[in-house]
Amino acid sequence: MQHEQLEQTVKALHRDAYIWARQCCRFDDEMAKDVLQQVYLKILESKAVYGGKSSVKTWLFSVIRFTANGSMAQANAILPLLEDYDVPDEMVSGYADQSPEELIQLLPAKQREVLLLVFYHGLTLEKAAEVMEIGLGTVRTHYDRGKKNLKKLIEKSRIEQ
Amino acid sequence: MKTEHDKEIESFFAQLKEKDNEIQIPDFPKAKRQRSVNWWIPLGIAASLVMAAWFFARDEAVQSLEQDVIIITLEEKPNHELQFKIERTSELESWESPTSSLLNEF
Numbered sequence: 001m002q003h004e005q006l007e008q009t010v011k012a013l014h015r016d017a018y019i020w021a022r023q024c025c026r027f028d029d030e031m032a033k034d035v036l037q038q039v040y041l042k043i044l045e046s047k048a049v050y051g052g053k054s055s056v057k058t059w060l061f062s063v064i065r066f067t068a069n070g071s072m073a074q075a076n077a078i079l080p081l082l083e084d085y086d087v088p089d090e091m092v093s094g095y096a097d098q099s100p101e102e103l104i105q106l107l108p109a110k111q112r113e114v115l116l117l118v119f120y121h122g123l124t125l126e127k128a129a130e131v132m133e134i135g136l137g138t139v140r141t142h143y144d145r146g147k148k149n150l151k152k153l154i155e156k157s158r159i160e161q
Numbered sequence: 162m163k164t165e166h167d168k169e170i171e172s173f174f175a176q177l178k179e180k181d182n183e184i185q186i187p188d189f190p191k192a193k194r195q196r197s198v199n200w201w202i203p204l205g206i207a208a209s210l211v212m213a214a215w216f217f218a219r220d221e222a223v224q225s226l227e228q229d230v231i232i233i234t235l236e237e238k239p240n241h242e243l244q245f246k247i248e249r250t251s252e253l254e255s256w257e258s259p260t261s262s263l264l265n266e267f
Binding site (some may be wrong): 011014015018019022029033036037040099100101103104115116119120147150151154 | 167169170171173174176177178180181184186187189190
């Protein structure tokens, strides 16, 4: 794909890219802008090269995720939550006033990412696995666990309201 | 992969999307394409070469004389025989004083 063509496609995906960057940066607008700027610079300087193996959207999302993780690590913003973490069944208060953004941030990173990629951005599990650079089986595990945990959180917030 | 039970989650994400409609998306940055080659380097090299060529190729000053001179030189032939060579010229590229040998050989 020609550089100009790629630029046009990336431009068309700009809104989705910004929203995904924001989601990767725990909904921090300023950090998302910085991350996206870095991503575009990487593409412009050919530091991030589209190989044509996947769709441009999958590739772009993968570059954004990689860059955002770097920025989050620099800002010490990554919470060391275990990936096999499950929301406890017993009633814990404090979910009532939380927005969907706040609620989804309670999930471990990989569970949150796979749910956002599938339900928000409409990617298949295969594409989500490509973006997250992990195997399909692992993605399925995070997907099932994430859905179960998110349901629990939604129910708890509903009951408290 | 999505099931009936996912409807609750789908409505959760629909709510999130609706909220995201209020987000102000920053403009797509206008890319200032950098030249892949920094032209100052080849231009500098070219300018240096031109200067060097001009410096070395310029004509050496030829002195014009007011009147013709006769140059008499003594040359040695292959059979070790000495012979006078007489030339007449109006231009002198190098000049040696006829008495310069006296400075060294008196």
